[in-house]
Amino acid sequence: MSGNEPTTRPQPLARSPWTLPSAVAAELDPDRRAGRRHRRTVRDWIVDFACFFVAVVIGLVAADSVDGNPHLSQTAEELDQLVGALACAAVWLRRRWPVGLAIAMVPVSLVSDTASGAAAVALFTLAVHRPFRYVAWIGGVSIAIVPLMYWLRPDADLPYLVVVILGVLVSASVIGWGMFVRSRRQLLLSLRDRAIRAENEAALRAEQAQRLAREDIAREMHDVLAHRLTLLSVHAGALEFRPDAPRAEIARAAGVIRESSHEALQDLRQVIGVLRGGDGEASGRPQPTLAALDTLVAESRDAGMKVALDQRVGDATEVPAAIGRTAYRIAQEALTNARKHAPGAEVTVAVSGRPGEGLAIVVRNPPPPGDVPHVPGSGQGLIGLTERATLAGGRLGHGTSADGGFEVNAWLPWAP
Template identity: 40%
Template sequence: MIDGSGVTGFAPRSLLPGELAAASVGAGVSGRKVRRTFRDGVVDGLLFIGAVMVGLVMLGTGQSTRGVPPWLQELDPLLGAIACLALWWRRRFPLAVTLIALPAISMSTSAFGAGMAIIANLAIRVPWDRSIPVLGLYLASSVPNLLIVSVPRGDVGLTIAFTVAYYLLFFAWGSALRARRLLVLKLREEADRERADHARRLRDARRAERRAIAREMHDVLAHRISLLSVHAGALAYRSKQADAGTAPALSDAEVSASAQVIRGNAHQALEELREVLHILRTEGGEEGDGGTQTDGTEGTAAPQPRLEDIRHLVEEARAAGQPVEFRDEELRAGELPPRPQQQRTVYRAVQEGLTNARKHAPGAKVTVRLGGGPGGELTVEISNPLPSGSPGSPGGSSAPGIPAPGIPGAGAGLTGLSERVELEGGVLEHDGADGVFTLRARLPWPAR
């Protein structure tokens, strides 16, 4: 991971090998030139100096060894120089440098130090399927030097053992470095993938949180504000009729009572909004225990709606002038009550059904049915006649005298309710047939 100062993890990029530094900024290493870092430049310089010094020492030793042909002694410094100079290009062209240095390393003693770095570099930067055959070629190329120098002196066995150990040792060292670098790159890729997954999960969580906020705000406020609209509309209608002389004027007591009702509903809307925000700010707000949530600081609990609260919801609708019939004779909740979250979902379904009926079919009779029991399904059904002109209406309004709908809506209530029901593993259905609109939710109700 790189910050603004060019630091990767705990190490600056300049102190990393070029391959790791390139990978740390998301640059692909394969198929493109890897720029040499400061660390690479220092290492290359030290390797070149070390290879030259080791070559000079080995050259002096080789010149004093008896049995070395004169022509090979004269050619030795040139071969050693070629091998040492090739070190500067070993990073970008590892395989080519290894093949070019093959005659020098196999025949020249002054190329001994450069050969260490070139063999190790082969194992570091070239995959095994290509580096192993080249290593075998190096072992085979030592045969001419063995025949020219070692056989006349009679130390064949010692020379073979030293040559094999020389090549295998530095090849194994390079292989270990390659494995370590591949591991680092793999861990970095996994870390990058994990960061990307974390960012994706965070975005999904934020979207889910926004959807939860939208559901709660709609379910709570739309219902309460629609009641406010009905009360205020009734008050305005009575006042207009009184001004037109077609109805008696409202008394001070009636105006005060209507204002109290409106004020009470507005106060209740604020209280329910506070409870919604309390739930959303509480960790695990969707999965309460016992239907309550606490924030851990004030020690307060926000009660969640239950099945028995549906009666109070129906009474509020009736008090606003909405005719509602409530039936729960088929509900066997006393045997094994549904989970609090399921009860809350059913409550929200009834709330949404009453709100929609108030908006789109004002004055129409609404029927609310609850049914089901443990081991089956928990069902809730809200139905009301379709207003005149609605799709599915048989022509004429099912509720004579119903005025045109005047309460605006966001149109997202059924979408949010469907999400709630699906989270509980249930199914939400709604249709308008034979002049009746029906909203039905079915939730699984396990026996245990």
């Protein structure tokens, strides 16, 4: 992806009714934690009021049992209810200080039965908002003091052992419920992150596929049109520099220009047809393969090139279409370069191979016999051929030979 291309940003996921925005979710989400307090949403206010209501209801039930407890004095009952009321009011601080509230509820539970509801809410909040290490220590202490609490403040109706077991079960259930809620929310957040990551990866894959498709189209247009347009340039240049050429030669050059222009238009229509969603067969002209190499060489000879073809493949139609098409494009581009940079030199095209050994293509030309006219070019042809051969699983090399000529040597895999 280039630095100038816009970055595709994933669209936010649609939230379900049961995953409304929450300060708890923001606290659990590492991407949204920034060290600042999160404002309560409507959902948070409803949950906080429900927790306060539960604490008050449990506190009222406990206060009623405290009034009839013969083991407590009038002063102890009044202190119990006062501390319980303050504990219920402190429930509204559970989001801001979950650890502090849970720690404070440990000694409060020893002196007030009315605060039992607030203590349960504090334990639940601690399990939801904080990691297990906090829950293990504070929850363990809260469960451990249950026997001491009922030894200091015996129940009026139930035996000591029964109330201790019930108290331990209730505390453990509250902690377990809170941990379950936290785990579920973390699971939802991880699923959301996976969905966002999958969307990002899909967008990147789509963008990469589009980029590769554009590169393939650009490479195909270069390979298809460069050969034809080079013929036009060479013959038009010959007419320009030799206006006194024999009439027959001028007529032949004009015929080549006309034929090459017609073929270039046909090839351009083919590439545009592929760009619009068709394929090579549907566009009316099938993609050339190795079997069309003879035709390519004949066209080059008609254009005035000296080309020697050494075809050592028994049956060119047996070569897989993709490999044959790549071999054809390599030979086509090499002939185009030889025509531009070594006019008048005899070019040798050698093709050999068999299934299991691969397909070798060698295009070689000696130094040009005379001056070389300047023909503009981008220099991207050989780079495109190297990429094409690499994508096909092969390799391509090119360079100046010992005699000062130029050679293109390619190898492509041919499965048995």
